[in-house]
Amino acid sequence: MNPLSVVVRTVCDLFAWFMIVFGVNVLLHGYVTPGGGFQGGAIIATFIAFLLVAYGGRRVASRVNDRLFDLFEEVGLLVFFILAFLGLPVTFFFNFLAKPLAESAGGFIPGVGTVALMSVAVGLEVTGALSLIILTMHRGIRMFRGEDLEPETGHDR
Amino acid sequence: MVKKTVFVVAAILLGAFVIGAVDGAHPFGDPGAAPMDDYFLANALNDISAENIVTAIVFDYRGFDTIGEAAVLFTALTAVATLLREGRRKP
Numbered sequence: 001m002n003p004l005s006v007v008v009r010t011v012c013d014l015f016a017w018f019m020i021v022f023g024v025n026v027l028l029h030g031y032v033t034p035g036g037g038f039q040g041g042a043i044i045a046t047f048i049a050f051l052l053v054a055y056g057g058r059r060v061a062s063r064v065n066d067r068l069f070d071l072f073e074e075v076g077l078l079v080f081f082i083l084a085f086l087g088l089p090v091t092f093f094f095n096f097l098a099k100p101l102a103e104s105a106g107g108f109i110p111g112v113g114t115v116a117l118m119s120v121a122v123g124l125e126v127t128g129a130l131s132l133i134i135l136t137m138h139r140g141i142r143m144f145r146g147e148d149l150e151p152e153t154g155h156d157r
Numbered sequence: 158m159v160k161k162t163v164f165v166v167a168a169i170l171l172g173a174f175v176i177g178a179v180d181g182a183h184p185f186g187d188p189g190a191a192p193m194d195d196y197f198l199a200n201a202l203n204d205i206s207a208e209n210i211v212t213a214i215v216f217d218y219r220g221f222d223t224i225g226e227a228a229v230l231f232t233a234l235t236a237v238a239t240l241l242r243e244g245r246r247k248p
Contacts (some may be wrong), residue, residue, distance in 0.1 A: 032208050036215065038226070073234070077227060085222060095222035098205035111206035115216040118223070122216075123228055129234045136234075140241030 003056035012054035019047045027123035031116040040119075041126025048131045057138050066135065069128040076125030083114050083121065 005008065026033075027040025051060050087094030097113030104111025197210060197218065209212035215223055 023230050030209070031212050034209070034211075036212050073231070077231065080224070080227060084224065093217065095205055095217045098217075101206040103202050104206035112208075112213065112217075113205060115205070115207060115213055118220070119212065122223065122227060126230060129230045133234055136237050136241050137168045140237075143241065 004054055010052060010055045016047055016050050020044055027120060030119035031110060031112045037119045038126050041123040042130060044127045045130030048134050052138060057142060069131045072124045072128030074118030074127060076121045079121040080118055083118055
C-alpha cells in the first residue's frame with residue numbers, strides 16, 4: 001500500500017485526531033445520545049484505517065504497537081464480563097449500580113450504572129479488535145506478496 | 158427390520174413435534190410481545206434512570222445478546238490472526 005500525496009497526508013495530520021475525539025465522545029455519551037460502545041469503537045478504529053491509507057503500510061507498521069490494541073481488547077472484555085458477573089447475587093447482568101430517577105442526580109457514575117460502564121468497556125474492546133483486524137489483514141497482504149515487494153513510493157517521494 | 162421400525166417411529170414423532178411447534182408459533186407479521194415493550198418504555202426511565210432506552214436494552218435488559226456480539230468480534234479477530242499470522246511457512 002503506497003502512501004498517498006502530500007495533500008492527503010497533511011489533511012490526515014490535521015484532522016485524523018478529531019476522529020478519536022468524536023469516537024470517544026460517542027462512546028462516553030452512549031447512555032444519553034444515539035451511539036454507544038460498538039459505534040464509538042468503530043469510529044476510533046477508522047483512525048488506523050485512515051493512517052494506513054494516507055501514510056502507507058510500512059511506516060504505520062513500524063510505528064504502531066500491536067500490544068496496545070491487545071491490551072484494549074483484553075481489558076474491555078474482562079471489564080464487561082466482570083461487571084456482568086458482579087450482578088450475580090441477583091441475576092446475571094443485574095444492574096447493581098443503577099439508581100431510580102428520583103435520586104440519580106450527582107455522582108461520578110451516571111444513574112444508569114453499569115450501562116454506561118459497559119458501554120465504555122465494549123467500546124475499548126471494539127476499538128482494539130477492529131484495529132487489530134485492520135493491521136493483521138494488511139500484514140497478511142504483505143506476507144502473501146512475498147519478498148518481491150516493490151518499495152513503497154508515493155506520488156512525490 | 159427392528160432398527161427401521163424404530164427410525165420410522167422416531168421420524169413420525171419428530172415430525173409431529175415440529176408440526177406442533179410451527180403451529181403454536183407466533184403468527185408471522187404480527188408484532189408480538191407488546192407487554193415487554195410497554196414494560197421497557199414505562200419503567201426504564203424511572204427504575205434505572207436510562208435516558209436512552211435503546212442502550213438500556215442493549216447493555217442491561219438484553220446484555221446477554223451483547224456478550225454474544227462481543228464474542229463474535231473476538232472470534233473474528235482470532236480467526237484473522239490465526240490465518241494471517243507471521244512466520245507462516247511458504248506453500
